[in-house]
Amino acid sequence: MSAGHTRTVRLLASLRSFAGTKALTVTTGPDPTVRDLFAALQREHPALAGRVLTGDGGLQPGMQMVVNGRHIDFLDGLDTALPGDADVVLIPPTAGG
Secondary structure (H helix, E strand, O other): OOOEEEEEEEEEHHHHHHHHOOOOEEEEOOOHHHHHHHHHHHHHHHHHHHHEEOOOOOOOOOOOEEEEEEEHHOHHHHHEOOOOOOOEEEEEEEEOO
């Protein structure tokens, strides 16, 4: 069995405060998708995953994920491929007025 590959997920706004860091690393297989990254997040950072993900592994309402500057809704959603150099950012819901 081959070793896993580390992926970095940058956190913005309140997610940074909750996690106590600007970025997390997770271990995935060699050719992960967003779905694989979310599974790794649930395994390795369950407290944060509970704030970010729904029970079925999707994003909580209002939570956003951007890969290489593009929202996953405009890519392949949960099936978006994550190359090793992918810039992955989680953005929590924001409110203001």
